[in-house]
Amino acid sequence: MRIAVPNKGRLHEPTIDLLERAGLHLENGADRQLYADTVDPDVSVLFARAADIPEYIADGAADMGITGYDQVQEAQVEDVAELLDLEFGTCRLVLAAPEDGEIETVDDLAGKTVATEFPNVTREFFAERGLEPTVVEVSGATELTPHVEISDAIVDITSTGTTLKMNRLAVVEEVLSSSVRLFAREDVREESKVEEVRTALASVKQAEGKRYLMMNVPEERLDDVRDVIPGMGGPTVMDIANGGGEKVAVHAVVNEGDVFETITDVKQAGASDILVTEIERLVE
Ligand SMILES: Nc1ncnc2c1ncn2[C@@H]1O[C@H](COP(=O)(O)OP(=O)(O)OP(=O)(O)O)[C@@H](O)[C@H]1O
Ligand SMILES: O=P(O)(O)OC[C@H]1O[C@H](OP(=O)(O)OP(=O)(O)O)[C@H](O)[C@@H]1O
Ligand SMILES: [Mg+2]
Incomplete structure (x- = not known):
């Protein structure tokens, strides 16, 4: 059984820490290595980008994964089941526009342009409102795009709200709310090892x-x-x-x-x- 976990970024440390506290101590996993063993000979770890983890679970490169709910929504993978909310990496994906601009509601984006790292979730969000703005995919610093005439609004992650404020952007509407969760492929979710891992992680959350x-x-x-x-x-x-x-x-x-x-x-x-x-x- 292989678990995909974030290899870097803000989710890396808390995920490793959680595995350790759950008794799944990592072994032979020197920095920057792709794989690590755990004390359980039946459980290994694959380090991957948070955004790639849903795909890896779906493809079978891993059986389980720990990543943001937002990433799983964006990846549009089928047969990936959510097993447990790990309740960190809590954030919201929001539609935001310049504070003193003319965009005040979702409908104001008809015929406009939205920049985002989450094009699939964004298109779906607007499609539900019967809207189809142009969606521009960017890979970072999304908050800058309304100020350099690349977009009229953005769909991006916010948690404290500091980045939006610094860029003089205001939330128009929430698109989804996310946290880090444990996922598994549907065809393995009933397996006893998967249930063991879920129980171990849940027991840490219970004790907190x-x-x-x-x-x-x-x-x-x-x-x-x-x-x-x-x-x-x-x-x-x-x-x-x-x-x-x-x-x-x-x-x-x-x-x-x-x-x-x-x-x-x-x-x-x-x-x-x-x-x-x-x-x-x-x-x-
Ligand atoms: N500001 C934030 N507060 C809480 N959770 C966040 C925040 N930003 C991102 N996340 C969560 O972390 C996940 C990974 O974010 P992201 O892909 O940006 O990686 P990162 O940790 O920022 O590292 P990098 O961008 O360098 O790859 C997001 O999908 C989201 O679930
Ligand atoms: O509401 P806040 O607390 O300000 O957090 C929101 C910011 O956090 C994330 O960026 P991150 O710091 O991960 O940088 P990145 O864009 O390089 O991923 C996200 O993309 C926002 O820009
Ligand atoms: Mg980031």
């Missing part, structure tokens, strides 16, 4: 923003402590070896944002020896 709390509680205060612990399916209660029977250990998974309050509450309810740890993975 969660903390593991451990504490000792006098048995007679257990109900009071239980009452103040928020979270997943209630705490786990264990006898403490040689604890004399009067204290039990309580473990619970708690949202990071609730940790501070929970510690105060469980202490008040009689808990002691409270430990807070990070969680690497959480398989539900």
Whole structure:
């Protein structure tokens, strides 16, 4: 089973980091190499441009891939299924035009020119409105094109909005919203290795923003402590070896944002020896 992952750019690091945290440690993958092995002999990695990954999955050069949803839409590949939203690389593809120009609505682009790195998505977007502006494909610095009379508007990625603002462009309408996701070819999506990879990545996402709390509680205060612990399916209660029977250990998974309050509450309810740890993975 081969997973295609971005070889450079903003998606590279977070993708590798996610694979590592999921337990798919990379091996023999020196910088700029095309392939890497992982600790799992049945899983290897192919490094590719984010934009090429959908095609590689469809063609069989890889079986799974991690890339932006926008890239999969643009590639117009069939038989590529989305398995999991990895929730980074979050951005929007928007139609934008000069702030003080005459383009204010989508309809204003009838008979005009739109520059973009996403010609297929752009044509589809306008076709749905019954419009067919001229679409000029560029390979970067799209935001400049309205100012050099190459285009009347652009369809481009925005996240913070800084680049649009710097180029005095305003959003006319959102075309699609994107994030990085795990994809697989339809004919392999049911395979156990694919499901294993999906589960491993999902477990990392599950653990994000969660903390593991451990504490000792006098048995007679257990109900009071239980009452103040928020979270997943209630705490786990264990006898403490040689604890004399009067204290039990309580473990619970708690949202990071609730940790501070929970510690105060469980202490008040009689808990002691409270430990807070990070969680690497959480398989539900
Ligand atoms: N500003 C951004 N904020 C969040 N996500 C982004 C942003 N720009 C791009 N992305 C996401 O990253 C994907 C890859 O972007 P792109 O192909 O531009 O690569 P890059 O990381 O910028 O590297 P390069 O352009 O040098 O190849 C996009 O398809 C999109 O899903
Ligand atoms: O809303 P913002 O936070 O300003 O982000 C938007 C910019 O980010 C991307 O460019 P990138 O930095 O990847 O440069 P590139 O054009 O070389 O790919 C995208 O093409 C926009 O230009
Ligand atoms: Mg880029």
